[in-house]
Amino acid sequence: MTITQLTYIVAVDNFKSFAQAASECFVTQPTLSMQIKKLEDELGIKIFDRASYPVKTTKIGAKIIEQARTVLKEHQKIKEIVDEELGIIKGRFRLGIIPTIAPFLLPLFLENFIKKHSQLNLVFDEIETDIIIDKLKKDQLDAAILATPLNDNTIVEEPIYYEPFVAYVSKKHFLFNRKKINAAELQLKDLWLLKEGHCFRDQVINICKKYCSINPQEEKPSPTFEGGTIETLKKLVENNFGMTLLPYLAVKEIENTENYKFVREFEKPVPKREISIVYHKSYGGKRIIKALKKEILSVVPAQLLVKEKSIIVTRD
Structure with a gap:
């Protein structure tokens, strides 16, 4: 059993397609399928029902994939611990942002943030709240900027403005x-x-x-x-x-x-409305979150930092 194999089965579960999963993992479909077959043979079970479309997981496969997600997150933490110790902000950072924030906030901080953290590969995804939450839980996003509260105990919320x-x-x-x-x-x-x-x-x-x-x-x-x-x-x-x-x-x-x-x-x-940076409680890239929050706070008008004497409107 390898980290690569776990990455592949999570990708197939995310996209419900061997072809899309292979594209996301930058490998050919035969390579991905072969590695998953090796894992299934090693475990003595079937993870996916290949006869269905979109691809479905078996009952035991769903449990294995859930555990695989946990293992991959813990594996990523090892790299993040090293980067944290060295004071480095680098790698890929996938940020979701809702459409009623993205066009107005991103232009305010993006240029300076990129200049300060040139080793960071930023990937933005402008999508709606429910899709963001789902992607955070599937580790398809690292963090997001959206309106809170979400009332989800698996998601950490850090209010910004x-x-x-x-x-x-x-x-x-x-x-x-x-x-x-x-x-x-x-x-x-x-x-x-x-x-x-x-x-x-x-x-x-x-x-x-x-x-x-x-x-x-x-x-x-x-x-x-x-x-x-x-x-x-x-x-x-x-x-x-x-x-x-x-x-x-x-x-x-x-x-x-x-x-x-x-x-x-x-x-x-x-x-x-309360605007926050949110991320899954298992996410380890706190240094990136801190840097992003600092940059946003430096460009947002001062009056938006005040919560008092206002009514915070929720979506529920």
């Missing part, structure tokens, strides 16, 4: 003439939302559930549209359709432009 929600209001909307708005004035039927799967969508709905005098479940938006990106929702507002809620950093980049006229902040207590 607290991002206010802001309103983006069209000229025809009754709230456009307000300097600031009260969360109780929100009407879900007027709000453009992101598609299901985005935690930001769930948070916006929860703001309405908490503060609106109208039951959000009874409101029926007209016309109905759910956007895939924040930029799409902004364009609707700019063309005189309704309003939407945005994360603070999404409007920070337009504060000196003509479109900033659509921005309205909330009265206190301001609804905010």
